[in-house]
Amino acid sequence: MGLPPHDVADLALADAGRTRVEWAERAMPVLRALRERFTDARPLAGVNVAACMHVTAETAVLLAVLRAAGAEVALAASNPLSTQDDTAAALVQAYGVSVFARAGVDREEYYRHINAVLDIGPTLVFDDGCDLVGTLHTERPELLGSVRGGCEQTTTGVLRLHQMAAEGALTFPMVAVNEADTKHMFDNRYGTGQSTLDGIMRATNTLLAGKTIVVAGFGYCGKGVAERARGMGARVVVTEVDPVAALDATMQGFTVAPMSVAAQVGDVFVTVTGNRDVIRAEHLAVLKDGAILANSGHFDVEIDLAALDELAVRRNPEVRPQADEYVLADGRRVVLLAEGRLVNLGAAEGHPAGVMDMSFSTQALTAAWLAGEDRPSEPGVHDVPYGLQGEVARLALASMGVEIDVLTAEQQDYLHSWKPGS
Numbered sequence: 001m002g003l004p005p006h007d008v009a010d011l012a013l014a015d016a017g018r019t020r021v022e023w024a025e026r027a028m029p030v031l032r033a034l035r036e037r038f039t040d041a042r043p044l045a046g047v048n049v050a051a052c053m054h055v056t057a058e059t060a061v062l063l064a065v066l067r068a069a070g071a072e073v074a075l076a077a078s079n080p081l082s083t084q085d086d087t088a089a090a091l092v093q094a095y096g097v098s099v100f101a102r103a104g105v106d107r108e109e110y111y112r113h114i115n116a117v118l119d120i121g122p123t124l125v126f127d128d129g130c131d132l133v134g135t136l137h138t139e140r141p142e143l144l145g146s147v148r149g150g151c152e153q154t155t156t157g158v159l160r161l162h163q164m165a166a167e168g169a170l171t172f173p174m175v176a177v178n179e180a181d182t183k184h185m186f187d188n189r190y191g192t193g194q195s196t197l198d199g200i201m202r203a204t205n206t207l208l209a210g211k212t213i214v215v216a217g218f219g220y221c222g223k224g225v226a227e228r229a230r231g232m233g234a235r236v237v238v239t240e241v242d243p244v245a246a247l248d249a250t251m252q253g254f255t256v257a258p259m260s261v262a263a264q265v266g267d268v269f270v271t272v273t274g275n276r277d278v279i280r281a282e283h284l285a286v287l288k289d290g291a292i293l294a295n296s297g298h299f300d301v302e303i304d305l306a307a308l309d310e311l312a313v314r315r316n317p318e319v320r321p322q323a324d325e326y327v328l329a330d331g332r333r334v335v336l337l338a339e340g341r342l343v344n345l346g347a348a349e350g351h352p353a354g355v356m357d358m359s360f361s362t363q364a365l366t367a368a369w370l371a372g373e374d375r376p377s378e379p380g381v382h383d384v385p386y387g388l389q390g391e392v393a394r395l396a397l398a399s400m401g402v403e404i405d406v407l408t409a410e411q412q413d414y415l416h417s418w419k420p421g422s
């Protein structure tokens, strides 16, 4: 059988990619269990999946499960910096996935690849940031009729979907996988926490102990970064706009301050807010010499890159891989990591497989739900059913050899009765 349509950097990298995917698979026991289940049940037979996701070994393990479940799958990258060219080659050659992704492509190529993936004529869509769903609705409306639904993996994408739904623009059900406990409680917190510091350390080899790390945003991702940085011996300053999140950070013992103050004391900055211009000209103007700027939010809008360019009198590209140095007029140097894009995927390998197992198992079960009889039919943003999340957690616990209690009949009755009082 010939290879599926593709545009990847080099098919000769397929063997190396396969080794990488198999390594990731070892740390993904829940997906392995689902693959076994789906190989028999084939819940995605006849389904065409169009996916826009980070092209990583972990994503490859998920897509292999979808293939085993009977789906045809096409994949474009959700960020050109994170594409692993060897994984892309392996997906085409060993897993029969139609991949359109090469590391480092420009914006035009990025959208050309998304359009190529849409040519599959999707029944289901998998998105990570809403670029595929956005392109589908704006540029390829003729394909909308055959889409049964899809899932979205990130906070940023879910926000966009809610905006689409509020404007009546979303034409099919989208499941907010990001909102599932089995996703954000683990992936956003432990995944972003660990991989963000991993990216900063790979790019700079800086010692975190004793440094002041400023974490902008205290959602699940920000909590993860702050907790892990504290664990490495850093002093952590959190910036927030939400009073409840700021109170939470304060009660967890973090210093909370406005960015105007934090900018003067930070050695390393991490933005994880999902919003734009979090570090802007007025903050750049007061940074310490040698300050390191990293973003771990979905888009490269959190650090005002235009302002940084404007303030700089010289740019020394790649003082280390994924680290560009900007020299300001007064001689201060500012180091920008991964061009202001997701540092954990640009300068490291994204979240470890062990935590992507939870997120992607949630996605795989959601796909089977969307392909089945009891799927949601209303256009709009839907939650992952709690029973489905329980199934992911049960499989994860079983893989770790952890057992839990079961309610007795009396306990069940008690929980469902309103009559017993104090």
Ligand code: ADE
Residues within 6 Å of the ligand: 053, 054, 055, 056, 057, 058, 059, 345, 349, 350, 351, 352, 353, 356
């Ligand atoms: N998002 C964050 N980490 C990831 C990974 N390892 N693979 C795919 N998507 C991710």
